[in-house]
Amino acid sequence: MSVSAGTDLSKEFHQNGFAVIDSILTPDEVETYRAIYDRFISGDIESGDKRSDLGSHVPRKDAERENITQIMWPSDLYKQLIEMPLHVRGLAIAKELIGDDAILDFDMLIHKAPHSGVATPWHQDAAYWIDLPDKRAVSIWVALDEAVPDNGCMWYVRDSHRQPLRVHRPTSDGSNIECDCSEDEPGATAVPLSPGQGAAHSGTTLHYSRGNTTGLQRRAYILNYRPASMIALEREQGMDHGLEDNERKVRNADFAEN
Numbered sequence: 063m064s065v066s067a068g069t070d071l072s073k074e075f076h077q078n079g080f081a082v083i084d085s086i087l088t089p090d091e092v093e094t095y096r097a098i099y100d101r102f103i104s105g106d107i108e109s110g111d112k113r114s115d116l117g118s119h120v121p122r123k124d125a126e127r128e129n130i131t132q133i134m135w136p137s138d139l140y141k142q143l144i145e146m147p148l149h150v151r152g153l154a155i156a157k158e159l160i161g162d163d164a165i166l167d168f169d170m171l172i173h174k175a176p177h178s179g180v181a182t183p184w185h186q187d188a189a190y191w192i193d194l195p196d197k198r199a200v201s202i203w204v205a206l207d208e209a210v211p212d213n214g215c216m217w218y219v220r221d222s223h224r225q226p227l228r229v230h231r232p233t234s235d236g237s238n239i240e241c242d243c244s245e246d247e248p249g250a251t252a253v254p255l256s257p258g259q260g261a262a263h264s265g266t267t268l269h270y271s272r273g274n275t276t277g278l279q280r281r282a283y284i285l286n287y288r289p290a291s292m293i294a295l296e297r298e299q300g301m302d303h304g305l306e307d308n309e310r311k312v313r314n315a316d317f318a319e320n
């Protein structure tokens with residue numbers, strides 16, 4: 063299977079700040095990725111400090127399990143992933159969306175277990191990142207399960223990528239960030255996906271997902287791309303998205319104190 067972003071996808075991505083990728087994995091490939099994913103979640107593939115709780119602002123119902131499991135750099139922890147179809151096709155799509163100089167900046171798994179019930183706070187990814195002269199960036203969120211509003215499909219705010227970055231504040235436990243926004247924001251759009259579909263969003267597109275209140279899994283594999291020269295600049299400044307030391311930093315947190 064080869065995937066081309068095509069002009070419609072690219073047009074939609076640049077116009078709206080997000081776009082649906084009809085098919086990035088075949089059903090058989092989805093099964094393969096699910097099996098690897100489940101080994102990460104069970105701990106069979108060891109994640110060390112790359113595993114954390116994106117939902118740590120809410121007290122845990124189950125002490126043994128994260129509210130929202132986030133594992134940074136699966137492709138570093140399990141190196142075969144880099145050569146597999148998702149990374150090959152993701153890169154081709156990223157090049158079509160942001161330019162031929164795109165390379166993988168980082169990847170991550172974000173898992174919402176059945177009935178885990180914790181929303182991912184509204185945010186713009188760029189608020190987590192250092193300021194770079196070339197802002198081109200694309201994140202490809204790939205569904206390994208049916209993703210619907212009530213198990214935590216993504217919501218994006220159309221056109222928000224054209225607006226200035228919002229003020230972000232640390233979440234109540236200080237581990238993550240959030241900004242003011244809601245499902246009632248003009249342009250807020252739920253994007254349900256079937257397994258093997260994806261959605262691309264830019265670094266400044268506002269997004270969030272509801273808590274999983276269903277009995278369904280919500281396994282998402284996320285790939286982030288930006289220009290190679292900007293990744294070199296990031297790395298020079300010690301920003302590697304948790305590769306060496308998985309400590310979360312918030313770029314514009316001081317705004318919140320003003």
Ligand SMILES: O=C(O)CCC(=O)C(=O)O
Binds near residue numbers: 214269
């Ligand atoms: O999967 C989620 O709930 C959040 C994903 C996200 O914030 C991202 O892909 O940037």
